[in-house]
Amino acid sequence: MTDSNPTAAMIVIGDEVLSGRTRDANTNYLARQLTEMGISLREARVVPDERDAIVEAVNGLRTRVDYVFTSGGIGPTHDDITADSVAAAFGVPIGVRGDARAILEAFYPPGDLNEARLRMARIPEGAELILNPLSQAPGFRLENVFVMAGVPNIFAELFESARPMLKGGAPTLAWSLRAPVQEGVMAQDLGEVAARHPRVSIGSYPFFRGGLGATLVARSPDRAALEAAVEDLRAMLTRLGADAISETPPE
Amino acid sequence: MTDSNPTAAMIVIGDEVLSGRTRDANTNYLARQLTEMGISLREARVVPDERDAIVEAVNGLRTRVDYVFTSGGIGPTHDDITADSVAAAFGVPIGVRGDARAILEAFYPPGDLNEARLRMARIPEGAELILNPLSQAPGFRLENVFVMAGVPNIFAELFESARPMLKGGAPTLAWSLRAPVQEGVMAQDLGEVAARHPRVSIGSYPFFRGGLGATLVARSPDRAALEAAVEDLRAMLTRLGADAISETPPE
Numbered sequence: 017m018t019d020s021n022p023t024a025a026m027i028v029i030g031d032e033v034l035s036g037r038t039r040d041a042n043t044n045y046l047a048r049q050l051t052e053m054g055i056s057l058r059e060a061r062v063v064p065d066e067r068d069a070i071v072e073a074v075n076g077l078r079t080r081v082d083y084v085f086t087s088g089g090i091g092p093t094h095d096d097i098t099a100d101s102v103a104a105a106f107g108v109p110i111g112v113r114g115d116a117r118a119i120l121e122a123f124y125p126p127g128d129l130n131e132a133r134l135r136m137a138r139i140p141e142g143a144e145l146i147l148n149p150l151s152q153a154p155g156f157r158l159e160n161v162f163v164m165a166g167v168p169n170i171f172a173e174l175f176e177s178a179r180p181m182l183k184g185g186a187p188t189l190a191w192s193l194r195a196p197v198q199e200g201v202m203a204q205d206l207g208e209v210a211a212r213h214p215r216v217s218i219g220s221y222p223f224f225r226g227g228l229g230a231t232l233v234a235r236s237p238d239r240a241a242l243e244a245a246v247e248d249l250r251a252m253l254t255r256l257g258a259d260a261i262s263e264t265p266p267e
Numbered sequence: 268m269t270d271s272n273p274t275a276a277m278i279v280i281g282d283e284v285l286s287g288r289t290r291d292a293n294t295n296y297l298a299r300q301l302t303e304m305g306i307s308l309r310e311a312r313v314v315p316d317e318r319d320a321i322v323e324a325v326n327g328l329r330t331r332v333d334y335v336f337t338s339g340g341i342g343p344t345h346d347d348i349t350a351d352s353v354a355a356a357f358g359v360p361i362g363v364r365g366d367a368r369a370i371l372e373a374f375y376p377p378g379d380l381n382e383a384r385l386r387m388a389r390i391p392e393g394a395e396l397i398l399n400p401l402s403q404a405p406g407f408r409l410e411n412v413f414v415m416a417g418v419p420n421i422f423a424e425l426f427e428s429a430r431p432m433l434k435g436g437a438p439t440l441a442w443s444l445r446a447p448v449q450e451g452v453m454a455q456d457l458g459e460v461a462a463r464h465p466r467v468s469i470g471s472y473p474f475f476r477g478g479l480g481a482t483l484v485a486r487s488p489d490r491a492a493l494e495a496a497v498e499d500l501r502a503m504l505t506r507l508g509a510d511a512i513s514e515t516p517p518e
Contacts, residue, residue: 132454
């Protein structure tokens with residue numbers, strides 16, 4: 017499939033994800049939002065709470081995709097090192113910034129904005145704030161890197177604030193066909209259908225419950241190309257004896 | 268924290284994860300298994316079903332960690348390109364191998380082992396099979412790269428078969444303390460506690476439901492060092508007014 021849509025990458029910063037203590041939910045959230053906007057998520061990485069690892073991931077990805085998102089490590093504690101690491105990746109200074117400080121001052125009762133909480137107003141030079149209506153401590157965008165919180169509902173709020181900064185593409189339309197035909201039975205024909213429709217990406221995902229079979233997912237930003245591929249897939253499944261095909265067309 | 272344990276990385280191969288259609292469950296499963304074995308998962312990546320992306324991830328990670336695991340893309344369909352991509356990463360030939368073919372021949376009824384299914388017997392030269400008691404099609408280990416299926420219960424079965432090929436380390440012990448003290452209140456003291464216990468990694472994870480507070484997770488392979496850090500954390504939380512600390516010591 018040719019794909020001229022904007023591209024993105026995700027960096028999850030989290031020892032707790034790598035130890036298995038928590039499951040990352042932000043990648044899936046981001047993936048669904050970006051897919052709807054016609055932005056292709058090209059890669060997602062989970063890296064530890066270590067400056068060198070974060071710097072390397074940011075610099076390895078920011079020149080290769082249009083947008084990089086990070087999740088995690090922007091709170092007030094000693095293990096929150098994302099803002100400093102992103103500043104280091106870009107080689108720019110970082111310090112407490114007036115507008116970010118003002119947001120926190122307005123939020124905390126007098127006397128509660130201590131040194132640790134002020135760390136959340138540390139913003140790299142040249143960054144734009146990403147506002148956080150939920151818990152106030154902002155994220156920021158530095159060039160094409162969007163630095164956001166790890167707590168899922170805050171991540172989602174920050175994404176909403178960041179959305180106007182993103183340029184979407186042609187939304188990818190997905191059409192799925194679930195049929196009681198095993199992958200191994202259809203694979204040869206399926207490969208031929210895929211080859212006949214180069215503008216459509218066709219994935220196959222087997223299922224093992226409620227019988228044996230596979231869900232085929234055809235994706236393309238081009239509706240006519242998608243419909244032609246789906247017609248071809250439907251004919252193939254019928255020819256292979258599928259008596260029931262459950263289809264989910266694009267919304 | 269000094270960490271001399273064996274290290275690992277995970278590569279999830281899956282357009283369906285990057286589009287948000289499915290959530291990857293294998294990274295969390297692997298992370299928990301490895302943590303129990305004293306192997307540190309250092310990075311996890313999700314890459315698309317594209318040969319160049321797979322080759323780059325495999326070659327970028329296999330020299331940096333002791334073990335690399337891949338999940339996905341070893342079925343019979345056209346989008347299953349992991350085995351060929353891993354062979355390409357190592358620069359070794361790949362073809363249908365007798366022992367893998369024999370496993371499939373014993374499994375499928377006569378006549379059902381077609382060309383497409385035979386693709387699942389394509390094994391790179393020099394690889395060792397990872398047996399799959401569930402659905403038979405094997406994974407394989409090529410040097411330090413373990414190639415496994417994406418379907419979660421098959422991934423788990425293959426991991427069991429691969430387990431004897433792994434050398435564990437000192438299991439990391441984790442001790443968590445959940446207390447109604449906000450991160451911003453404790454952050455300064457917490458940073459000092461963390462600095463006093465360099466052999467222990469201390470993470471802080473805020474919670475917003477059932478009141479406001481944070482769960483502190485201390486981790487170390489050294490039980491005495493861990494206990495000393497936890498004692499220090501407990502004293503700090505009490506000093507900061509925590510009237511209830513819920514602790515989960517290592518098993």
